[in-house]
Amino acid sequence: MTGSRHWRNQRISAVALVPLGVWFLYALLSRPDLAHASVVAWLADPWQAGLMLLFGWCALWHSAQGIQVVVDDYVPAQLHGRARLASRLLHAALALILAAAIGVIAMAGNT
Amino acid sequence: MDLREKPAARPLSPHLQVYRLAFTTVLSGMHRITGLLLSAGSVVLVAWLAAAAGGPESYGAIGSVLASWPVRILLAGTLAVFWYHLFNGIRHLVWDAGFGFDMRAARGSGALVVLFAALAFGATLALTPGWRWLVGDP
Numbered sequence: 701m702t703g704s705r706h707w708r709n710q711r712i713s714a715v716a717l718v719p720l721g722v723w724f725l726y727a728l729l730s731r732p733d734l735a736h737a738s739v740v741a742w743l744a745d746p747w748q749a750g751l752m753l754l755f756g757w758c759a760l761w762h763s764a765q766g767i768q769v770v771v772d773d774y775v776p777a778q779l780h781g782r783a784r785l786a787s788r789l790l791h792a793a794l795a796l797i798l799a800a801a802i803g804v805i806a807m808a809g810n811t
Numbered sequence: 812m813d814l815r816e817k818p819a820a821r822p823l824s825p826h827l828q829v830y831r832l833a834f835t836t837v838l839s840g841m842h843r844i845t846g847l848l849l850s851a852g853s854v855v856l857v858a859w860l861a862a863a864a865g866g867p868e869s870y871g872a873i874g875s876v877l878a879s880w881p882v883r884i885l886l887a888g889t890l891a892v893f894w895y896h897l898f899n900g901i902r903h904l905v906w907d908a909g910f911g912f913d914m915r916a917a918r919g920s921g922a923l924v925v926l927f928a929a930l931a932f933g934a935t936l937a938l939t940p941g942w943r944w945l946v947g948d949p
Contacts, residue, residue: 711907714900721897725890729941736870739863756856763850770843773824780821798857804864 706765713762720755727751744809749802756798764791835914838899838921845896852889883946890935890942894928 727748731738743749767787775783830836855877862873876882902920905911911920936942 711904714904718897718901721893725893725935729935729939731944732940733944734874734941736863736867736874739870743863756853756860759849759853759856763846763853766843766846767850770847772821776823777821794854794857797861801857801860801864805860808864808866 706768710762710765710769713758713765716758717755717762720751720758723751724755740805740809743802743805746806749806753799753802756802757795760791760795760798764788767791835917835921838924842896842899842903845892845899848889848892849896852893855889878945878947886945887936891928891932894931894935895924898924898927898931 727742728734731742743752764787768784771780771783771787859873859877862869877886899921902911902924905920911917
């Protein structure tokens with residue numbers, strides 16, 4: 701990916717995360733409790749589950765972009781490629797687990 | 812050494828020691844550090860949701876870790892870091908749009924970011940039922 705595309709994508713995820721991040725914190729902490737049943741009931745609503753997935757994916761995308769910049773700045777050339785790859789794989793794995801978890805919770809809340 | 816084995820010469824960031832620390836320098840470094848801490852926080856978020864997907868038993872197991880005092884303090888720290896990174900991120904976006912570059916504006920917006928982050932952090936701790944529940948306030 702070119703540097704300017706990376707720069708632009710990082711701004712896209714940043715702009716998206718301003719409202720999504722505030723929404724996430726509000727949705728999470730405005731609940732009277734965070735017991736299991738309460739979290740399941742929250743994510744049983746498809747809109748809430750969808751927003752949660754959107755927030756989680758934007759946050760992980762932004763995290764991958766940020767860590768890539770840190771790797772570019774500090775990791776010496778011999779390890780640079782491997783460090784970049786490791787970060788990408790880790791973020792992709794987290795994004796998959798996140799989607800699967802939200803899906804399972806949403807289905808559990810609707811049965 | 813064979814030149815073909817030599818890794819591509821890529822510029823690395825200069826060593827931090829060559830700079831005199833200024834307020835704006837500290838804020839800039841904090842943006843990167845808080846970003847890395849939030850990356851770690853995202854792993855906790857995914858683990859928490861995965862535990863919730865696993866059912867009440869696995870959720871209870873992660874819950875007892877998250878509600879322990881050392882982790883409560885870490886979570887409060889993550890909350891502070893979240894607000895700082897969010898407000899300073901907005902400051903960065905304003906710079907990207909081409910505003911606020913002179914030293915006076917950069918120092919002033921930096922002070923505002925610290926103020927807003929502190930206020931938002933305090934309000935989140937004091938006013939949200941979810942946080943009160945987590946720290947066991949009846």
